[in-house]
Amino acid sequence: MDATALLLSRIQFGFTISFHIIFPAFTIGLAAWLTVLEAMHLRTGRPVYQALFEFWLKIFGVAFGMGVVSGVVMGFEFGTNWSVLSKMSGPIQGPLLSYETFTAFMLEASFFGVLIFGRKRVPPWFYLFSTAMVSLGTTLSAFWIMVNNSWMQVPVGYLLQNGYFVPDDWTRIIFNSIVWSRFPHMLLAAYLTGAFCVAATGAWYVLRGDGYAETRVMLRMGLFLAALLLPVQLVFGHLVGDYVHDYQPAKFAAIEGRWHDEQPASEVLIGLPDAATASNKYEVKVPILGSIIGSMSLSSKEVGLNDFPPQDRPPVLIPFLTFRIMVGCGLVMLAVAWLGSYLSIRRRLRRNRFMLWTIFLSFPLPFIAILTGWYVAEVGRQPWVIYGLLRTADAVTPFLTAPAAMTSLVLFGGVYLFIFSFGTFYIYRLLRAGPTRLTVEPLRGASPNRPMSLAEPELAEPATAGE
């Protein structure tokens, strides 16, 4: 095994999967929102829903395309770079991911074609059905991925035979409590991402003086949904923390920045963990809170990192920091969603430019929260790739050379950077252009700060022709 090839493979996997998760995180929520819009359009017949649907569908198309192509890579990278892992755990991970492909990918792919190109070729009910099927596909895909990853985090229901992880109890593998706290956590995160992106877009349009009904619907639906989901997300986040506490104590200690056993344990709010001295610099601690968070008790003993031999400890700094960033993002999002919803209900939001700017600028928060959340999960479980059973260092393709790994890393880096730049640019341009208006549906009490014709000439005259 080549140590450089191992490091490069880890960087490559981290890079390609971080790149990939951005798009599903966005499109899972967006697909659900599109289904709701299309259903409301069919029910009410209001053009505003159709205009929004057509508009977000274009953005969905670009993001979905990037999600698909970067996802195909993931399915093969297990074999190219992690051949020992894919061979040993193939009997478990292979069937799980094959269920993902069978139940989700073909569903998404077939109905995505109908969604983009088939509006005029199929009856309205079938079009709505296709939208729902794409949405179902994205959700199923997330489900199987979470089952698969949860098994790697907490392997259950297996036997080790002749160097293979052989499935012993599929019900335990799929229907364990860890999956059912992590899958909702991920799904809610995706819905929140969709909600914030939609609300931020609405805020942006109001800021530039656009007072159409589409804008109001975006702002309100986005903010209300986020306001409702965020408290639920905090609960599921706590449940995910519970499984880490019970099954991955070293990861939990790293997240908490706890080096020694403590009873009762304090909670490090901020600080800078230093592995060399096994202590935190600049730490701010709250006594007893650590025991409350870890075990819901005032006096429990909580485990510190020093209980684990150095070769079994995760790197501390990354899980410690990324966890705090994730939670921070979540709390800021909660504040933005609640305050924004409150102002919206009181009909004061559209005049509050500071709040509109805050909502607009908060769109990266859910993405950052998802990425950092995954870094906590994946870096925190090191040095294991299958927790407690197979080390990452032993999972890499044994004959992979550093030059080969370097070549692929550079190629992936270059191509991803290239398509990401153009993809974001195209999405930005679609967002800037805004929805094509199908009819004039002005907003009650709208008071744009400047004449719309000056702000955005092409939007001044609503296109009544359209579809």
Next chain:
Amino acid sequence: MVLFWVALLAVSILVYLLLDGFDLGVGMLFGLTRSNADRDTMLSTVAPVWDGNETWLVVAGVILWGAFPLVYSTLLSAFYLPVVVMLLGLILRGVAFEFRHRATSPSRWIWDLSFVGGSLVASFMQGVTVGALVQGLKFTDGVYAGGVFGWLSPFSILCGIGLCLGYALLGACWLVQKCHSEVRDAARRQIPVLATAVLAFLIIVFVHALIENLPIMHRWLDRPYLFVFPAIGAVAAAVLASSILHHNDRWPFFAVAVIFSASFGTLALSFWPYMIPFAITIDEAAAPHASLAFMFWGEGLFVFPLMLLYAAMGYRVFGGKVETKPGQH
């Protein structure tokens, strides 16, 4: 159970070859026309279905992983660079469908280029891996020992070119079936050239196998019934020639699809019972029964037919010839 998954794997690979084959082929032919209107037409024949077509590659990949983990891990790691380059090709062509439509005319050439280049590179690399498999990879004690470039040989490069030609032929037949006027006529003129090139390629491969005395040739002498497949292929080739002469739009695609299936059948059966020729057999590679059964009772028995159903639904919704006016995104 093992046989079921071998069969399903074979079906998935064949469906992939035929479906992504034609859209990769259209991608390569896309580079041969200068007219923007023709390009739009060509793209619109594959745009609604390409994603589903490419999914069959993932289907084959995950069946391989779930049912034959040893082969999945061995093949992908042995073909490290070809797989990576193929994936990058598929990425570049995949995003081109959406991006080309979003780009303004001055920058459209970037996505035209990435569509053609990506299709070409992906097809070539697929051919190279098949060629290298036929020729045989180097193994020591069941572990791949061929090094980073173990797959590279004149023969594998020849197979890469051959598969590009084959996909282009399939793509041309698809265009004949789906288009009117200029695009169809251009494709109709390309078919004889491509068909001749593919035939020449098959002859060269055969002669090469004879001269090099590839182990795979012995299978042929042992199993004379294998010659049924080339015979079917020859009949299909005759149908192709006749349908082109009679300006029939429907039959060329099916004729070439049969030629592809016959070639695939030939190859698959001459590998039997090996999955990686003369190193790993089907039984050695098969996952434990608990894995195969779990896959069988859910996805094999129920989801697979459903998948075929909605893949077919896509082709039904977008059936018939495409309109030849540009910009129908």
